[in-house]
Amino acid sequence: MEGHLSIQLTVNGRAVAGEVEPRTLLAHYLRDALGLTGTHVGCDTSQCGACTVLIDGLPVKSCTVLAVQADGSAITTVEGLASGGHAHAVQRAFQERHGLQCGFCTPGVLMLSSWFIQQYPTADDRQIREALDGIICRCTGYENIVQSIARAQEIQRENQAPLAGEAREGVSS
Amino acid sequence: MSQSVYGARVRRKEDPRLVTGHGQYTDDVQLPGLLYAAMLRSPHAHARILSIDARDAEAMPGVVKVYTGSQLKGLVAPIPTAWIPPESDLKMVEHPVLAYDRVRYAGDGVAMVVAESRALAEDALDAIRVDYEALPAVYDQVRAMATDAPQLHGDAPGNVALHWTVGTDTDEVFRAADVVVSQTIRQQRLIPNPMEPRSAAALYNGATGELTLWATSQNPHIHRVLVSGVLGIPEHRLRIVSTDVGGGFGSKIACYPDEVLVAYAARDLGVPVKWTETRSEHFTATSHGRDHVDEVQLAGTRDGKVLAVRVKAYANMGAYLSTAGPGVPTILFGLIVNGAYDIAHASAEVYGVFTNTTPVDAYRGAGRPEATFLIERIMDRYAAAIQMDPVEVRRRNLIRREQFPYANPFGLSYDSGDYHQALDKALAMLDYPAIRREQEALRRQGKYIGIGFSTYVEMCGLGPSQVAGAVGFQGGLWESAMVRVHPGGKVSVFTGASPHGQGEETTFAQIVAEKLGLPLEDIEVVHGDTNRIAMGWGTYGSRTTAVGGGALALAADRVVAKAKTIAAHMLEIPEEAVQFEEGRFHPEGSRDRSVSFQEVTLQAYLAWNLPAGVEPGLEASAFYDPTNFTYPFGTHIAVVSVDAETGETRLMRYIAVDDCGPTINPMIVEGQIHGGIAQGVGQALYEGAVYDDDAQLVTGSFLDYAMPKARFFPRIELDHTVTPSPHNPLGVKGVGETGTIASTPAVVNAVMDALAPLGVDDLAMPFTPARVWEAIQAAEGRKGGQS
Structure with missing residues (x-):
């Protein structure tokens, strides 16, 4: 198509190729072209973080990135967070600790949290709250989001513990 | 049989x-051939439209059609108002x-x-040429009532949209009061x-004449009524779908022009059309909340007994009357200005005023x-005036347990409660004497902390339909439910309420699991689709569990009653002798013989051997109209520190003891309270829409409008008391709004308490550091002037 550019990227482990307008935001490309509607757009000034995805393992607000800039990258969206049919630690923890209500900011919060607990597995309450500064949630007052992230740290430790020892079974649950 | 899930912290069925x-x-x-709509919005707060030229826009590639107001006039009816308070002289502009x-x-x-x-739709907006003749604009409701103010509507002189009074005569009490x-x-x-x-998406089927409208709605059936009226599509040809809705807080109650326009275009073009607002549009084109100027007066004795309270309120309605807008500053506000206190005399006088601002409607708590x-x-x-501790003043005036049901001066009947118990519990969590000592010690070091209280009550669980009619709400406020047991024993529940984050897919399943003795996973709750649910009034006013749950x-209960009749027939015993527990029917006092709920269900559908006069199938509906509102209450306490050098306020502790009756899922209840508190704290400390002198919204994005963030809060400390409401089958009172209602004054009272020794005695919300710092400086200047 005239004025369109070709891109190739990996999304949730699958190779994707397409033609996009240069101005297309990654968030809109994921939603409209790939049908990955789990990534939500909550604002137009990059404040709310609902659109957060992982680009090459780092949390990025996908409304601040053009689809063409993501050419050659590996993207993970909330649809790709679980692996091998097993919920990610943050997906489990947010259900256990009621870390979501309307669920609209949740995909972004989960993507950020999945990166955060890996980087900062023992962060305390204050550090978790600081880490959430790029996220706006209107429902929860953040209390249970903070609790959920703390719980996800625990689950992550439980999952990793057998790896360090002998038994490898029961890693994923 | 597993333990009861009713009252348990079960995980939400919505979450997976x-x-x-x-989510949906x-x-x-997404629909085949979907087109996208974008709205051109006025950059002026007040202007005459001289001409609109959309020819260039329509000629752009990819543009299908441009609609303007003059084209639609006469084809699409105006947006109606659905709340007309009686004797308010409401101007239906x-x-x-x-x-x-x-x-x-x-x-x-x-x-x-x-x-x-x-993108193409948005590009084309720039190519539409509109000639405006700018007019003077006014954003402030008090200024809008001045004789020389710009007039918004020819049929609303002085910009007065409504004038409403309620209560008893208080003049004599005020004259005589000490x-x-x-x-x-x-x-x-x-x-x-x-x-x-x-957001809205519409699909029109020209062959059947059916229009499906997906819409972000808190009340799809109310949307069906209103959209049907505006577009002339009969209700049986109009389907509103609101499966997952990402929060509302009142802003998704109203019927807006946007969803009507999308539906109109889909029918007109014969192609599906979708529109989603940008966040910037949300700031200017979605209803706002609050915006009052209130003159409040209290009369009391020197020993702490309140004799009367009265208020004169100027409520900003915005430029037009939103769907529920007129009811918010009148009925939902004026009838409860005495709060949780036994005050014999009270009155409220309310002016609703048109201004050149976004229409105002319900926002969490609403009035x-x-x-x-x-x-x-x-x-x-x-x-402060009588030099008494604020806790002691509250204690002396709170309605006492033995006074319930309590008739307030406006004719409301508060259902039940023990307000002093909630206060005592919260004070114990705080250790009040200790924190006052700490405050005193810190003050000597030039550090300022404050303790603020809010011993609130609210009315919710809206509400008896007879009352809805009497107060001018143009609808009923009952709720519908249908429980359909499928032949295999699984259950679909259909509710007319429309949860959008509050978790009733779970709590409602817990209600049914308890009643039918079934596991939670066997029950599915269906909401938000007018073709699947007969009728309902939606989710707002903390009504869903009290009314929809009722x-x-x-x-x-009706399902169980019918199942019992069939079970008695199967067991060959009289119906009175059948006992139903843990999902099985058996003769009273004996479990030797029994039939399961599933076996009875199967027989109900096979109908091979039903008792005489019993119809096949197993499902039941109920249309429940409550006999009264519900009145949740409690005590909230905020402890803040204020940095006198910078004006910055930090929330140190937040304690909430709430009574919303029995809780079906305490985890969800706590989540509602947390979120409510954050919104109320937002009003006290951070949030506020600002207009400039041309009535332009200055705070038009998340860059300029401060939303509460995670780091602003300490751990919230919660506890509760339990006083069932006698007015609904579950005794529940509603909890969606309590946090917001209670927390704003608790935090403001705490900041004012912290600032008292600095001489600051009045300050307008939000308490931003700049505002607090200026107030401290001004107070110091006054002190300097005196010395």
Whole structure:
């Protein structure tokens, strides 16, 4: 198509190729072209973080990135967070600790949290709250989001513990 | 049999789809051939439209059609108001779906572009040429009532939209009282900001004449009534779907021009059309909340007994009357200005005023936060005036346990409660004497902490339909429920309430699991689709569990009653001798013989051997109309520190003891309270819509409008008391709004307590560092002047 550019990227482990307008935001490309509607757009000034995805393992607000800039990258969206049919630690923890209500900011919060607990597995309450500064949630007052992230740290430790020892079974649950 | 799930912290049934990105929000709707709409909105707060030229826009590639107000005038009816308070002289001004001769606020819709993509539609907006003749504008409701103010509507002289009074004569009490305290309070305008922007998608089937409208709605059936009326599509040909809705907080109650326009275009073009607002549009084109100027007065004795309270309120309605707008500053505000206190005399006088601003409607709490703020602030000022501890003043005036049901001066009947118990519990959590000692010690070091109280009550669980009619709400407020047991024993529950984050897919399943003795996973709750649910009034006013849950409890009881009749026949014993427990029917006192709920269900559907007169099938509906509102209450306490050098306020502790009756899922209840508190704290400390002198919204994005963030809060400390409401089958009182209602005055009272030794005695919300610092400087200047 005239004025369109070709891109190739990996999304949730699958190779994707397409033609996009240069101005297309990654968030809109994921939603409209790939049908990955789990990534939500909550604002137009990059404040709310609902659109957060992982680009090459780092949390990025996908409304601040053009689809063409993501050419050659590996993207993970909330649809790709679980692996091998097993919920990610943050997906489990947010259900256990009621870390979501309307669920609209949740995909972004989960993507950020999945990166955060890996980087900062023992962060305390204050550090978790600081880490959430790029996220706006209107429902929860953040209390249970903070609790959920703390719980996800625990689950992550439980999952990793057998790896360090002998038994490898029961890693994923 | 497993333990009862009723009252347990079970995980939400909504969550698996929401944590994996498989929710069904309106903007997720994809349809073959889908077109996208974008709205051209007025940049002027007030202007005459001289001409609109859309020819260039229509000629752009990918643009299908441009609609303007003059094209639609006469084809699409104006947007109606659904709340007409009696004896309020309400001015029903015209609210066209697109302005055709005059725009009345910055954000007022002027044209709609339909194009092949979102981007092309937005591109075309720039190519529409509109000639405006700018007119003087006014954003402040008090100024709008001045004789020389710009006039918004020819049929609303002085910009007065309504004038309403309620209560008893208080003049004599005020004349005779030993102590009178007065204050003028501005309760600033807030922007609801649910995280999901508003959205609508429409699909018209020309062969059947059916129009499906996906919409971000808190009340799809109310939308069906209103959209049907505006577009002339009969209700049986109009389907509204609101599967997952990303929060509402009142802003998704109203019927807006946008969803009407999308539906109109889909029918007109014969192609599906979708529109989703940007966050910037949300700021200007979605209803706002609060925005009161209130003159409040309290009369009392020197020993702490309140004799009367009265308020004169100026409520900003915005440029047009939103769907529920007129009811918010009148009925939902004026009837409860005495709060949780036994006050014999009270009155309220309310002016609703048109201004060149975004229309104002319900925002979490809707009227009750405004009323609660007034009484809780003026109680503190009264305490200061008579030099009494604010806790002691509250203790002396709170309605006592033995006074329930309590008739307040406006004719409301408060259902039940022990307000002193909640206060005592919260004080014990705080260790009140210790924190006062700490405050005193810190003051000597030049450090300022404050303790603030809010011993609130609210009315919710809206409500008896007879009352709805008497107060001018143009609808009923009952709720419907249907419990359908399928032949295999699984259950579908259909509710007319429309939860959008509150978790009733779970709590309602818990109700049914308890009644039918079934596991939670066997029950599915269906909501938000007018083709699947007979009728309902939606989710707002903390009504869903009290009213919708009440309907559901009745429907489930009817299912059990019928199953019992069939079970008796199967067991060959009289019906009175059948006992139903843990999912099995057996003869009273003997479990030797029994039939399971599933076996009975199968027989109900096979109908091979039903008792005489019993119809096949197993399902039941209930239409439940409550006999009264419910009245949740409690005590909230905020402890803050204020840095006198920078003006910065930090929330150190927040304690909430709430009574919303019995809890079906304590985890969900706590989540509602947490979120409510954060929104109320937002009003006290951070949030506020600001207009400039041209009535342009200055705080038009998340860059300028401060939303609460995680790092602003300490751990919230919760506890509760349990006083069932006698007015509904479950005894529940509602909890969606309590946090917001209670927390704003608690935090404000705490900051004012911290600032008292600095000489600051009045300050307008939000308490930003700059505002607090200026107030401290001004107070010091006054002190300097005196010495």
